[in-house]
Amino acid sequence: MTTARQIKKLVRRTLSSSNELVHLERNVLWHLPIRHVARTIAILRCRNHWFFSLKWFLTGLYMHDAWPTRGLGHYSAEFYRSDYQPNPGGGNLWEWADPSLEEAFFNCVESDVLPLMRSVTCARSAVEYIRASEDRLICFGWDRHVVTSIALGEFDAARALWLPHAAPFVKGKVVSEHYQRTYDRLCELGEPLMADDRAALAALLHRWEAENVRGTALEPYWQPTPFPFEVAA
Incomplete structure (x- = not known):
């Protein structure tokens, strides 16, 4: 061992x-x-x-x-x-x-x-590296591509990826315990994405990041920063 x-x-x-x-x-x-x-x-x-x-x-x-x-x-x-x-x-x-x-x-x-x-x-460099990797679709499914496209400011691409998969995501629906948090977050994504509400999308991604990091061992080392599409704006 x-x-x-x-x-x-x-x-x-x-x-x-x-x-x-x-x-x-x-x-x-x-x-x-x-x-x-x-x-x-x-x-x-x-x-x-x-x-x-x-x-x-x-x-x-x-x-x-x-x-x-x-x-x-x-x-x-x-x-x-x-x-x-x-x-x-x-x-x-x-x-x-x-x-x-x-x-x-x-x-x-x-x-x-x-x-x-x-x-x-x-x-941006991390997403570009993953996109260039041969096995990107195995480890990086459609939902992750939607979120990373938003982070990079590729909103049209994100909507095109989201639309074929959007129907099952209904706010308030109960799914398996291990998937509930992920499901609920994806339910939050559709409305601001389709409305092109970029401020709401930025707030959403910042909130998820903070929730993912706070209370963990890496929190003291974490440096919150703007997303690429916020800087471009």
């Missing part, structure tokens, strides 16, 4: 050499600054306790379905060592027993992960 002690030892050098990362959760490092989009590195346990996987995640904190400290994110990608495959055919894993593990992890974060995270520092 991947333990807190193992993770603490693994990330020690990375944290001591960088003021860009904070360790807010047991197995997750957060990249600063934290604004509309959270960028995280997760050390994930495997069924075989000798191994773990390393992934980075993007989470739109303003999204209707964001749970920033309870879920791993809206988009993810693996990082691994191409020169060291401890489990051939079993996935791109890292091995706790590897004597060069800490050095390899540090080098991977410094040379691969941090440069990528620095390139997606705002809502």
Whole structure:
């Protein structure tokens, strides 16, 4: 099993050499600054306790379905060592027993992960990165594309995406417990979107973001900022 002690030892050098990362959760490092989009590195346990996987995640904190400290994110990608495959055919894993593990992890974060995270520092760059990824439709469904289109000021595109899916969203309807919050938020979206009420849409996304962040470990690091369409206005 991947333990807190193992993770603490693994990330020690990375944290001591960088003021860009904070360790807010047991197995997750957060990249600063934290604004509309959270960028995280997760050390994930495997069924075989000798191994773990390393992934980075993007989470739109303003999204209707964001749970920033309870879920791993809206988009993810693996990082691994191409020169060291401890489990051939079993996935791109890292091995706790590897004597060069800490050095390899540090080098991977410094040379691969941090440069990528620095390139997606705002809502627009994060969305553009996801849109350019081959598996964007698998992990980033129509509803997320609606909300991100609004955040970027692409209102016509957002309406075109919303209309074919709008009918089932009726305010006050009770759905499954785990989906209720997400459903209720989507119900709030249709009216201001179709009326092109941009002030109401901005207020809605800001409210969701605040609700998603407040009371969590990342709140002290969160920096509320305007959305791209507010700046353009």
